[in-house]
Amino acid sequence: MTKKILGLFIGVSCLTIGTVSAQFSRPISVGAGAGATISLTDLANVESKFAFYGEADYLITPFISVGLHGEKGTLAGNGYNSDFKNRYFAGNINGKVRVGQFLTHKDNYSYYNLQANTLSKIISNIYVGAGAGLVKNRIKNQIDPNYINAVTNQGGEFAEDLGEIHFVIPLNLGVDIPFGRTLYGPQWAINVNYQHTLTTNDNLDGIKNKSNDQYGFVSLGVKYALFNRK
Template sequence: MKKLLLTLTLFTCLGIGSVSAQFSRPITVGAGAGAAYGLADLGNSKLNFAWYGEGDYLISPFISVGLHAQKGEVSGNGYGSEYSNKYYAGNVNGKVRLGQFMGLPDNYSNYTLGASNLERIVSNIYIGAGAGLMKNRISRQLESGYSTGIVANGGEIADDLSGIHFIVPLNVGVDIPFGRTLYGPQWAINVNYQHNLTTNDNIDGIIHSKNDQYGFVSVGVKYAFFNRN
């Protein structure tokens, strides 16, 4: 197993080195908006507006680390009850794009100037993961019989409606580049789905059986700084 991990690490490093020729390692900033929804105890979830801002540092053309800030709302209803959580969230994350494994030319300038639009889009499909925090701002209206049933089945009605807790964001998406320079695209449209795992069961003010989760579908624009023309 150790030999396998060492081999994979070596190939990844070599891949970074080969496609990084003529790459200026830009910093990108982006912003966008979309819809968030909760996966909580009150299962009839609603789609609500959410927005985000982010910054990324590209280690190679296809590997990045970054910061992501988000503000939105998740809500739901059922059993004569409802909740709303106007949350704040932030995370540190990493992403790996498909181009890292496509055997692209060593000279990144030749690739970015000569690749077809389809190849450029496919090479920027990515997956990623991170770690962050979520700040709750929960309001709720619970039907008395539902509250009694939750407690009778070993759950509880949370007192803390504004706590901060740990989340694990999982991302899948694509950067659609437009414009060409010797050192990579200056602009991109980003389409992303982020699924957030929480470490507790309290994005809805009800604690029962399993941890809550929420999803965020977004579209945004990214701009690369320090990307020489």
């Protein structure tokens, strides 16, 4: 069932590409920003920490993009008289689909861009996305001996490699708020994004227990369209 839904989604996206691409210059968008991380690990008392990112996206249509995302920040948490801090690096390749891909827009994108009101543009640029990437850990932790015994008695373990690189799946929900009108699309945008990153192992805090670790990243940034015709 999941494969059928995914196939239908891809098919609809392909059919709608032609309807919004006229007079579209397919720019490369670059952006940067910062925000706060939220760790979801075995040490469950969250300490929100700072992170920043840089990214580049290629716009296939005005509302579908593929891109690269790089991120550096800190994850932290505590509990059971123990604590950890992970000064991590992360990178991924991702795709995003915006609401505007499925709305009834004019065939001529330039006409739509010049005529649409601000609210319509914001709604059209709400997006969901997913990707694949890697995280490089730099973990420092202090673990209470009683907690060590409790974890090992339940079949868990403590990571020997606190600098491990492992595979992650980032999921994104956000909005690009465009400003500045040109014939071929906006030159600038404010980006508000929530990225939820799923890991394929249980080692963001150095403790491998029952469930894989996860983390969230709430960010605010700015984007600029390169090679956009005036």
